[in-house]
Amino acid sequence: MASYQIKKGKNIKLKGKAEKTLVSLDLPKTVALQPVDFKGLKPRLVVKVDDEVKVGTPLITDKNNPDVKCVSSVSGKVIAINRGEKRVLLEVVVEADGRQEKVVFDNINENEISSLNKGKVVSMLKDGGLWPVIRQRPFSKIANPEDKPKSLFVHAMNTEPLAADIDFVLQGKEKEFQAGLDILAKLVETDVHLCFTANSSSKALTDAQNVQKHQFSGPHPAGNVGTHIHYVDPINKGDIVWFVEAQDVVRIAELFLRGTYPSERIVAVTGEKAPKQNYVKTVIGAPLVDIFQGSDLSGARCLSGSVLTGKNVGAKGFLRFYDSQVTAIPEGGNREFLGWLVPGFGKYTFSKTYASAFLPEREASLDTDENGGHRAIVLNHLYDSYVTLDICTYFLLKAIISQDIEESERLGILECDEEDFSLCTFACPSKVNVSGLIRQGLEVIEKEG
Amino acid sequence: MGFFANQSKKIEEKFFAKGKPLEKLYPLFDALDTFLLTPGKTTKKAPHVRDAVDIKRVMIFVVVALIPCIFMGIYNAGYQIQIAKGMEVSLWGAMALGAWKVLPIIIVTYAVGGLWEGLFAIIRKHEINEGFLVTGILFALNLQPTIPLWQVAVGISFGVVIGKEIFGGTGYNVLNPALTARAFVFFAYPAQMSGDSVWVAVDGFSQATPLAVVAAADRGASAVAALEFAGYSFKDVFLGFIPGSIGESSTLACLIGLAFLLITRVASWRVILGCIVGVTTMSLTFSFFQGPESMAFFSLPAHWHMVLGGFAFGAIFMATDPVSSAATNTGRWIYGILIGMLVVLIRMVNPAYPEGVMLAILFMNVFAPTIDHFVVESNVKKRLARVKATKK
Numbered sequence: 001m002a003s004y005q006i007k008k009g010k011n012i013k014l015k016g017k018a019e020k021t022l023v024s025l026d027l028p029k030t031v032a033l034q035p036v037d038f039k040g041l042k043p044r045l046v047v048k049v050d051d052e053v054k055v056g057t058p059l060i061t062d063k064n065n066p067d068v069k070c071v072s073s074v075s076g077k078v079i080a081i082n083r084g085e086k087r088v089l090l091e092v093v094v095e096a097d098g099r100q101e102k103v104v105f106d107n108i109n110e111n112e113i114s115s116l117n118k119g120k121v122v123s124m125l126k127d128g129g130l131w132p133v134i135r136q137r138p139f140s141k142i143a144n145p146e147d148k149p150k151s152l153f154v155h156a157m158n159t160e161p162l163a164a165d166i167d168f169v170l171q172g173k174e175k176e177f178q179a180g181l182d183i184l185a186k187l188v189e190t191d192v193h194l195c196f197t198a199n200s201s202s203k204a205l206t207d208a209q210n211v212q213k214h215q216f217s218g219p220h221p222a223g224n225v226g227t228h229i230h231y232v233d234p235i236n237k238g239d240i241v242w243f244v245e246a247q248d249v250v251r252i253a254e255l256f257l258r259g260t261y262p263s264e265r266i267v268a269v270t271g272e273k274a275p276k277q278n279y280v281k282t283v284i285g286a287p288l289v290d291i292f293q294g295s296d297l298s299g300a301r302c303l304s305g306s307v308l309t310g311k312n313v314g315a316k317g318f319l320r321f322y323d324s325q326v327t328a329i330p331e332g333g334n335r336e337f338l339g340w341l342v343p344g345f346g347k348y349t350f351s352k353t354y355a356s357a358f359l360p361e362r363e364a365s366l367d368t369d370e371n372g373g374h375r376a377i378v379l380n381h382l383y384d385s386y387v388t389l390d391i392c393t394y395f396l397l398k399a400i401i402s403q404d405i406e407e408s409e410r411l412g413i414l415e416c417d418e419e420d421f422s423l424c425t426f427a428c429p430s431k432v433n434v435s436g437l438i439r440q441g442l443e444v445i446e447k448e449g
Numbered sequence: 450m451g452f453f454a455n456q457s458k459k460i461e462e463k464f465f466a467k468g469k470p471l472e473k474l475y476p477l478f479d480a481l482d483t484f485l486l487t488p489g490k491t492t493k494k495a496p497h498v499r500d501a502v503d504i505k506r507v508m509i510f511v512v513v514a515l516i517p518c519i520f521m522g523i524y525n526a527g528y529q530i531q532i533a534k535g536m537e538v539s540l541w542g543a544m545a546l547g548a549w550k551v552l553p554i555i556i557v558t559y560a561v562g563g564l565w566e567g568l569f570a571i572i573r574k575h576e577i578n579e580g581f582l583v584t585g586i587l588f589a590l591n592l593q594p595t596i597p598l599w600q601v602a603v604g605i606s607f608g609v610v611i612g613k614e615i616f617g618g619t620g621y622n623v624l625n626p627a628l629t630a631r632a633f634v635f636f637a638y639p640a641q642m643s644g645d646s647v648w649v650a651v652d653g654f655s656q657a658t659p660l661a662v663v664a665a666a667d668r669g670a671s672a673v674a675a676l677e678f679a680g681y682s683f684k685d686v687f688l689g690f691i692p693g694s695i696g697e698s699s700t701l702a703c704l705i706g707l708a709f710l711l712i713t714r715v716a717s718w719r720v721i722l723g724c725i726v727g728v729t730t731m732s733l734t735f736s737f738f739q740g741p742e743s744m745a746f747f748s749l750p751a752h753w754h755m756v757l758g759g760f761a762f763g764a765i766f767m768a769t770d771p772v773s774s775a776a777t778n779t780g781r782w783i784y785g786i787l788i789g790m791l792v793v794l795i796r797m798v799n800p801a802y803p804e805g806v807m808l809a810i811l812f813m814n815v816f817a818p819t820i821d822h823f824v825v826e827s828n829v830k831k832r833l834a835r836v837k838a839t840k841k
Binding site: 012313336354412427 | 453486488489490492493494496498503510548580712714715717771774778786825828829832835836839
């Protein structure tokens, strides 16, 4: 078991941590599949309004790869198909009938896992609507089954603010987790790396077999899959690495062993504006209103995901496919008189320019205020302290802004993902969207092919 | 929203929004508006939260770090007048005399420079940048108290326009704008910039600065002995009660500012430490090669170099400008060390230049991108070597 001590980065200690109690929610009345969640997939709608669906019925498929399907989490009727600007498919909304009738897929016994081959695993994952859980780096998009990745990473650690505790989430699922790892080993026929936190108490992780285990400690982004890949098997130009979230490893086993689509997910309900702060068991695509278990979300920004990488789906929005956390923080927008001149005992900062930085660290209350005007990059030395990849961030940003693809690749952009730079955006005094620029740079390279 | 925020919104909508009569003057409105009230804008996409620090905070901290130099400079300017005129030395008298000379320089700098900043903001349609708050005071403190005010105006105009705005403004400048302004004034008006009669604001009074004393000393003489003979003890020079540029003479005041900048982590310690290392190694090298016919400068020890000629001020406040210095950690060391070495070299080779620090920093500003290039290339090579290693 290899150990890695990450020195760079910083944890954001936010108010509103989820208590380790698990509540099983009732089935929500409506559930939505959000096609924009699936990066790398060109959605083709395969249902219409009023169609009856079961758990596991495909709602959209990939235009370029029709075997890749995204399926319904509930049985019921399609009641709405919402589009946005330029007819982008935003939501396929299903009204649940409560019966949870399931499509029956192929299934196997535990002892048949060892006789699986790659082709069988791929087809079972595709049929069962779980292929989208296999994503790749670079670009963090859905993996192409034709590719031969150089390794596969199981992402079993999350250091984002208020993230779900993976040890807690995997409790009781040790057997399924191991089965999922074994299936993944058959999928890639190359190294499977299981990366988790150094002080983990989960036997599913510490006693896992058939994988290479790596333990990480240190501040965020030590938990990012990008960090893990960089330290264990870094990406060079032309390399492809696949990755899967820990909860999805369990779901893969459940699909293979039971033959039905596993639509449940454990979600951490977090944030100081969340009426309740706990863990819930619900279905993928559930409405945030249900997940937050309370009615008063006024003045809150409701995110599917964390404050650093989540999406503002709004109080009326739905849980995204890959998220296992929702966060509710106060909306900002208060204009403070001479706010930039005050001592700032209550302000939260990574810098040492407010009095709060010299007090012992407490849980912070953060709102959505940008806290300053947009300026050009001035403090260019800040960024590298929050990036765990061996990247000269300031120079990479300049290459991206000047649209120099070759230079961006030389500087290592293919190792990067937006989420690996979210702390840079957080900490930048010039309010530069560093992570957004990284995403832009990657999009340009993706388009060029 | 509070009362003031509401009023601001009303004024903005009535006069400065798109289509309204004063639309073009929006940057001026915004500058005053965001001076009084934080902007109050919220994030739209991830990351949804942001650090409380902004550029206004960073810049005001640099200005705060300069307050000891400002007060010391005002006092010293007045004190030198009192001494030269044989007047009674008093604290408030010196402050008043000094302020009489120094405040107009500061006011003209901010007024004229601010005018240019505002003009460019309006033409380029971007917000007025706070970087100017620092550039202005750095330029003013770098001048001597006798400088005619019209030269101050011309100098800061050159610095703001040519040193910064034509490149795109704060964040885009290749050279340090305050030093660009200073260099312009230095070369354009040499009579008022150098020589012995410009350092004390008393007509006809001339006194050699410490560097000039060493330059004029006999060959083979001890520099320290020459300085003490001329009445400059290390304590005087360190505390700054000597003629010189307004803010640069007191190393002690600079060090107080340095402590503030280091505690608040606003300045790069690598650049500053590099300068110290550079000065030390170069002066040690020269004293090693000292002979009976060498110039007196050869014998000037490192700690003297560091308190003379505005070295402390330059190393702490000018060399550390993050935009014009090197942008990699390794680069900052090299940049700082080379500045230190160049300062000693320029003082040796051309003692007629009392502004060796300014020139050394400007020279290294030009070379900072080259230094960074090599550091970044080594990062790129590391990545390429990884490819080769895995392909084997």
